[in-house]
Amino acid sequence: MGFWDWFALCLCVLIFLSNALMIVYMLLGVFKTTTQAPYISSFDKDIRIMKEKLVLKHGSSLIDLWCWDGKAMRFFANVYWMKCVGFDINFYAIVIGKFLTYFSPYRNQITFFMKNFFKADLSKFDYIYVYLLPVQLKAIESRIWKHKKKETIIVSNTFQFTEHTPFEIIENEKGKKVIFLYK
Numbered sequence: 816m817g818f819w820d821w822f823a824l825c826l827c828v829l830i831f832l833s834n835a836l837m838i839v840y841m842l843l844g845v846f847k848t849t850t851q852a853p854y855i856s857s858f859d860k861d862i863r864i865m866k867e868k869l870v871l872k873h874g875s876s877l878i879d880l881w882c883w884d885g886k887a888m889r890f891f892a893n894v895y896w897m898k899c900v901g902f903d904i905n906f907y908a909i910v911i912g913k914f915l916t917y918f919s920p921y922r923n924q925i926t927f928f929m930k931n932f933f934k935a936d937l938s939k940f941d942y943i944y945v946y947l948l949p950v951q952l953k954a955i956e957s958r959i960w961k962h963k964k965k966e967t968i969i970v971s972n973t974f975q976f977t978e979h980t981p982f983e984i985i986e987n988e989k990g991k992k993v994i995f996l997y998k
């Protein structure tokens with residue numbers, strides 16, 4: 816084999832190994848429920864319900880706490896012309912998110928930070944979006960209410976906070992509660 820054959824082979828092996836590493840890393844994250852949330856983006860069915868029924872202020876600002884690949888932020892940027900900021904501690908999430916967003920029409924509206932949620936300045940945003948399991952919502956609930964602006968609205972996909980009552984609940988076509996709005 817010549818130089819370029821070896822080069823191509825090494826490149827393929829490298830890509831395969833980094834993908835394998837990413838998958839193992841993501842799967843391990845699923846089981847660390849108190850500090851890590853599953854590596855799943857908002858489902859299309861929930862995004863569709865939000866698109867149909869959620870009325871939010873156009874041109875406002877939003878932070879997606881634990882944003883993964885930024886899928887939800889691209890939705891908010893698209894439908895509500897929002898400026899979005901996403902925090903995630905996962906390197907791969909940030910790389911994939913930046914890549915997908917760069918090639919989308921919303922690249923000037925979305926910024927990613929590879930940072931722990933606890934470093935986010937929540938007082939700057941009109942909306943806070945979360946798609947996290949109840950155990951993670953419980954872990955961040957008091958911090959959100961302590962640091963957010965009084966008028967900031969929290970949009971929680973699928974799961975509810977325990978200490979606060981939503982002022983609005985959006986149901987899907989089967990009557991299942993899917994989106995919870997808090998102040």
Ligand SMILES: C[S@@+](CC[C@H](N)C(=O)[O-])C[C@H]1O[C@@H](n2cnc3c(N)ncnc32)[C@H](O)[C@@H]1O
Nearest residue numbers: 852856857881882883887903904905931932946
């Ligand atoms: C369910 S996904 C979020 C999906 C995204 N919000 C959406 O709706 O498409 C959860 C993400 O939380 C991230 N995460 C877990 N703990 C975190 C922390 N302390 N700070 C920031 N991100 C965290 C994980 O890396 C994972 O990508």
